[in-house]
Amino acid sequence: MKRADLLARQIALNFDASVTVVAQPDLPYLLNGPDLLLAVPGFLVAAYVVKVAESSRPYLLRSRLLASKLALASSTAHVLLTRDNASVKSTRDFDETFRASDRRSLGQYLHFRPRPSSNDDGVRHLAHRRFSLVYYAARQLSESRVLDRYEARRQGRRKRRPKRGSASGKRAARIQQSGLQESQSGRPAVEHAIYADRTMWLPPDPKPADVLRDVNASLSKSFALDNGQVFAIDLAPDLLLGADLPVGAYDPLKPIRAAAFGGCVISPEDAPERMASVMERLDARIGRLRR
Amino acid sequence: MSVHSRRVAAIQALVVGSPALSAPGLIPRIVAEFREVGLCRAVHSRNRRRVLQILHSTRALDSALKGFAAHHACTARPPSLGGYLRAFCRPVPGVTGQLSSADYLTFRQRIVDRRNHYMHEAGAFPATDTEVMTLLSDMHHCLTTVLAL
Numbered sequence: 104m105k106r107a108d109l110l111a112r113q114i115a116l117n118f119d120a121s122v123t124v125v126a127q128p129d130l131p132y133l134l135n136g137p138d139l140l141l142a143v144p145g146f147l148v149a150a151y152v153v154k155v156a157e158s159s160r161p162y163l164l165r166s167r168l169l170a171s172k173l174a175l176a177s178s179t180a181h182v183l184l185t186r187d188n189a190s191v192k193s194t195r196d197f198d199e200t201f202r203a204s205d206r207r208s209l210g211q212y213l214h215f216r217p218r219p220s221s222n223d224d225g226v227r228h229l230a231h232r233r234f235s236l237v238y239y240a241a242r243q244l245s246e247s248r249v250l251d252r253y254e255a256r257r258q259g260r261r262k263r264r265p266k267r268g269s270a271s272g273k274r275a276a277r278i279q280q281s282g283l284q285e286s287q288s289g290r291p292a293v294e295h296a297i298y299a300d301r302t303m304w305l306p307p308d309p310k311p312a313d314v315l316r317d318v319n320a321s322l323s324k325s326f327a328l329d330n331g332q333v334f335a336i337d338l339a340p341d342l343l344l345g346a347d348l349p350v351g352a353y354d355p356l357k358p359i360r361a362a363a364f365g366g367c368v369i370s371p372e373d374a375p376e377r378m379a380s381v382m383e384r385l386d387a388r389i390g391r392l393r394r
Numbered sequence: 395m396s397v398h399s400r401r402v403a404a405i406q407a408l409v410v411g412s413p414a415l416s417a418p419g420l421i422p423r424i425v426a427e428f429r430e431v432g433l434c435r436a437v438h439s440r441n442r443r444r445v446l447q448i449l450h451s452t453r454a455l456d457s458a459l460k461g462f463a464a465h466h467a468c469t470a471r472p473p474s475l476g477g478y479l480r481a482f483c484r485p486v487p488g489v490t491g492q493l494s495s496a497d498y499l500t501f502r503q504r505i506v507d508r509r510n511h512y513m514h515e516a517g518a519f520p521a522t523d524t525e526v527m528t529l530l531s532d533m534h535h536c537l538t539t540v541l542a543l
Binding site for chain 1: 396397398400401403404406407408410411412413416421490491492494496497499500522523524527528531534535538539541542543
């Protein structure tokens with residue numbers, strides 16, 4: 104277990120029954136959300152413990168906070184829990200910072216119920232409206248394949264991956280049929296110039312964690328966090344293509360949903376015409392959001 | 395803790411922490427319904443287990459949306475899952491956001507219609523556990539979205 108996860112669980116054990124504490128909560132559209140949720144009736148606190156990777160790359164922590172601020176209600180307080188010997192940059196984006204060993208102050212904060220300082224309702228609603236459009240488009244393209252894969256996994260009949268030779272042969276045939284040109288990397292080139300600079304690729308047999316990096320990149324392109332306030336920049340969606348699509352462990356569509364929340368449409372790479380028509384409609388709808 | 399337990403616990407925390415679900419006794423009732431979903435996994439009969447999981451989850455969702463609407467003095471006609479979702483598409487007093495038409499369409503097709511089919515038609519059962527998982531996850535998605543309005 105990672106150190107941050109362990110610390111979150113230790114903190115969770117230190118509260119009495121009047122506080123609902125959840126370590127590593129699994130939220131429906133966050134792949135990497137807060138480490139802890141603490142709730143008393145009518146007040147929710149999302150708490151973050153800095154992970155090892157985040158201490159050297161602070162933008163990862165900011166991405167996590169940004170996604171959580173957009174996903175959770177505006178009345179939620181976002182607090183940072185620091186280790187005693189750690190120095191953390193960019194704490195100004197959080198509503199409050201506590202030492203992880205100082206559980207008493209965190210407990211008092213919960214019962215004091217301060218009103219979070221940020222006022223970004225307009226941006227949050229913009230993010231949610233974009234999310235519902237992107238998710239709708241992604242489901243049109245990917246849902247049936249993801250559910251088939253999930254069902255196959257559940258039944259323990261993992262489909263054997265075809266041998267390299269035959270897979271590349273099939274891909275070549277598919278590319279020929281669809282009229283796409285093959286790029287130097289062996290991927291079918293995305294001919295629709297409008298999407299070429301917005302396309303990312305999934306690795307073979309992708310895990311939800313593989314989606315996270317692209318979702319973070321896409322989210323940071325769309326929204327910015329400054330002094331705890333969220334701002335919208337560019338709402339144009341990105342495309343995340345793959346031969347295999349990621350499947351959630353419990354919630355089959357979670358990777359697709361979480362990617363959509365970040366602004367990425369996950370799509371199988373072998374349906375270019377359908378993808379083009381869905382993306383065209385999506386672009387038009389998202390374009391109308393800010394008018 | 396399994397992913398399922400972490401999901402249900404997270405939804406419970408959202409429910410407890412929501413200022414809009416402060417009616418006396420409402421939170422324990424909703425939380426108890428979500429717990430029942432997990433307990434249903436011990437039911438041996440497959441069809442019974444699947445229908446019970448949907449039943450408890452939809453009761454939690456129904457009650458949460460009803461509590462949210464009551465807190466904001468929002469009238470839904472009819473007072474049903476579909477009615478509440480339609481009502482949340484219009485401006486609600488004291489709520490800064492509203493559901494988009496894409497949200498409404500998604501939740502209508504994926505939750506309301508499927509839920510009604512299994513709850514009201516004799517002999518209708520989800521064919522696979524995947525179908526149940528998808529429906530329950532959609533309900534979690536719906537509740538998270540409404541509580542974040």
